[in-house]
Amino acid sequence: MKLTKDEVQHVAELAKLQLSDAELDEYAGQLDQILAYAQQIQSVDTSAVPPTPQVLPLSNVLADDASRDSLSNDQAVDNAPDTDGGYFRVIAVFDESGA
Amino acid sequence: MGSQNSTKHLTSLGVAEASAGLAAGRFTSVDLTKAFLERIERLDGALHAFLRTTPAEALEAASGADRARADGDSRPLLGIPLAIKDVLMTSGIETTAGSRILEGFVPPYSATAVNKLKAAGTIVLGKTNTDEFAMGSSTENSGYGPTRNPWDLERVPGGSSGGSAAAVAADEAPAALGTDTGGSVRQPAAFCGIVGLKPSYGRVSRYGLIAYGSSLDQIGPITKSVADAALLLEAVAGVDPYDSTTMPVDVPDFSAALTGEISGMRIGIPHEYFVEGIQPEVEAAVRASIEQFASLGAETVPIHLPNTELALPVYYLVVTAEASANLARFDGIRFGLSVDGDTVFDHFRQTRGAGFGSEVKRRIMLGTYALSAGYYDAYYLKAQQVRTLIKQDFDNAFTDVDVILSPTSPTTAFRIGEKVDDPLAMILTDIFTTSANLAGLCGISIPCGFDDGGLPIGLQLLGPSLGEEKILRAAHAYEQSTEWRLRRPEL
Numbered sequence: 081m082k083l084t085k086d087e088v089q090h091v092a093e094l095a096k097l098q099l100s101d102a103e104l105d106e107y108a109g110q111l112d113q114i115l116a117y118a119q120q121i122q123s124v125d126t127s128a129v130p131p132t133p134q135v136l137p138l139s140n141v142l143a144d145d146a147s148r149d150s151l152s153n154d155q156a157v158d159n160a161p162d163t164d165g166g167y168f169r170v171i172a173v174f175d176e177s178g179a
Numbered sequence: 180m181g182s183q184n185s186t187k188h189l190t191s192l193g194v195a196e197a198s199a200g201l202a203a204g205r206f207t208s209v210d211l212t213k214a215f216l217e218r219i220e221r222l223d224g225a226l227h228a229f230l231r232t233t234p235a236e237a238l239e240a241a242s243g244a245d246r247a248r249a250d251g252d253s254r255p256l257l258g259i260p261l262a263i264k265d266v267l268m269t270s271g272i273e274t275t276a277g278s279r280i281l282e283g284f285v286p287p288y289s290a291t292a293v294n295k296l297k298a299a300g301t302i303v304l305g306k307t308n309t310d311e312f313a314m315g316s317s318t319e320n321s322g323y324g325p326t327r328n329p330w331d332l333e334r335v336p337g338g339s340s341g342g343s344a345a346a347v348a349a350d351e352a353p354a355a356l357g358t359d360t361g362g363s364v365r366q367p368a369a370f371c372g373i374v375g376l377k378p379s380y381g382r383v384s385r386y387g388l389i390a391y392g393s394s395l396d397q398i399g400p401i402t403k404s405v406a407d408a409a410l411l412l413e414a415v416a417g418v419d420p421y422d423s424t425t426m427p428v429d430v431p432d433f434s435a436a437l438t439g440e441i442s443g444m445r446i447g448i449p450h451e452y453f454v455e456g457i458q459p460e461v462e463a464a465v466r467a468s469i470e471q472f473a474s475l476g477a478e479t480v481p482i483h484l485p486n487t488e489l490a491l492p493v494y495y496l497v498v499t500a501e502a503s504a505n506l507a508r509f510d511g512i513r514f515g516l517s518v519d520g521d522t523v524f525d526h527f528r529q530t531r532g533a534g535f536g537s538e539v540k541r542r543i544m545l546g547t548y549a550l551s552a553g554y555y556d557a558y559y560l561k562a563q564q565v566r567t568l569i570k571q572d573f574d575n576a577f578t579d580v581d582v583i584l585s586p587t588s589p590t591t592a593f594r595i596g597e598k599v600d601d602p603l604a605m606i607l608t609d610i611f612t613t614s615a616n617l618a619g620l621c622g623i624s625i626p627c628g629f630d631d632g633g634l635p636i637g638l639q640l641l642g643p644s645l646g647e648e649k650i651l652r653a654a655h656a657y658e659q660s661t662e663w664r665l666r667r668p669e670l
Binding site for chain 2: 088091092094095096097098099103106107110111113114115117118119120121122124126129130131132133134135136138141143151155156157158159160161162168170171172173
């Protein structure tokens with residue numbers, strides 16, 4: 081298995097990472113090497129083995145349905161680079177022309 | 180001269196010793212805090228264990244602790260200064276997780292573990308260096324430059340909690356908090372000749388810990404003695420309404436477990452952990468420690484953990500998948516670096532491309548790939564299934580033994596730069612530590628010798644989930660029967 085530069089670019093797009101040409105080349109080679117190493121788990125028969133996404137013997141941990149102290153609006157937006165009236169300001173997601 | 184000697188004496192103290200000195204009125208918390216701040220000032224230019232110190236806040240808190248003591252407050256951690264790994268949020272104190280993407284970020288709240296330590300009366304000296312977002316085994320991946328090992332400034336302190344480990348080993352702090360996702364408390368403790376405890380998953384709240392691998396991350400103490408690790412664990416452990424993955428169990432009196440008595444304790448020696456590629460002095464030291472445990476009355480039992488060699492590939496698929504999801508929050512909108520783009524997606528791409536370092540990008544890429552359409556079943560799901568087998572190995576072993584003993588790391592501290600260009604070689608340094616995180620176990624690393632170059636060697640004791648009292652008891656009995664802890668780096 082060899083990762084092509086296009087495949088690495090596709091993964092970078094999924095991860096929303098701007099990578100330089102040099103980074104794409106470097107990661108293609110290194111990801112190949114790490115995935116080849118990870119390949120050894122394919123040899124294990126897991127047809128009857130359930131997955132372990134987490135190890136705790138807990139399920140449906142619920143909080144009391146009660147209000148509690150939280151950050152103020154000012155505190156919540158204080159670290160944001162661009163705010164307006166207590167809101168985060170972002171570039172418009174939808175094109176106004178409707179296209 | 181006299182005053183310099185007494186200052187040096189203060190900074191050589193661990194938590195329990197400093198606590199006894201404060202209680203006896205031999206010195207004040209202000210004396211103690213000043214001594215550590217002065218030593219940091221003097222040594223940290225060369226070590227770079229700290230990303231920032233907070234002297235004004237520390238001295239103010241120390242004065243407050245001294246006043247409280249004068250009013251009759253006698254809590255054991257009152258007035259004890261500590262260092263905190265920079266992946267733990269500290270309200271009002273810049274917290275970067277070692278990443279340029281969080282440069283200047285001042286959290287509006289603190290991690291539960293930090294709040295608990297403050298409530299117990301401790302004082303924050305500053306924030307310690309770490310591999311960016313705790314991704315690494317050497318602290319070389321910090322966005323702010325590497326930390327150096329106090330035993331040899333040309334070598335790494337281990338990682339990712341390398342700043343915390345170096346600070347404690349260099350007497351810049353009596354103890355520190357680190358975090359351990361695949362060995363990041365235990366391995367740097369081994370490389371720096373001190374004690375590092377990874378609690379069972381769910382023992383300590385992760386609230387306010389900047390997430391890396393959420394099913395694996397745990398906060399743990401890095402200390403000069405096993406007794407100090409027990410004291411700090413007791414302070415930070417417990418169920419937290421802000422973290423639904425904390426276990427709803429009472430916190431034991433961990434210090435009471437340190438009886439020195441381990442006769443009849445069954446210690447498993449896993450065949451698969453003594454493999455080719457271990458540095459010969461490391462293997463010899465760990466094998467000698469097995470003899471020492473036997474002479475203390477423990478029964479050493481050969482065991483098998485057949486899926487051991489699968490732990491590292493499983494770990495790297497699971498941890499990178501979780502990391503790629505966790506680090507999606509760094510989008511340049513709510514906090515951290517923001518680089519302009521033409522569209523909202525371009526804004527994300529530019530911000531993340533500029534803000535993350537190369538190891539973080541590499542792990543996000545690997546995790547995104549393992550979760551992507553067409554590869555999810557073969558990589559992520561498969562890894563979760565093999566994780567079940569690894570956990571079953573330990574479940575089976577712990578029906579027969581109380582604790583499991585192994586080396587912490589296959590080698591002693593390596594040279595700065597030695598492995599930075601070879602991600603796979605760097606990964607292999609975690610070969611003995613990742614299983615504990617995958618299976619939710621507790622583990623501790625304690626000093627067990629030195630290599631021919633005078634670098635410390637660590638042994639690891641693993642216990643079942645919530646089995647901290649067992650590993651602490653065994654570690655303490657060994658520690659008190661040997662003199663490794665008395666040898667200190669010359670700085």
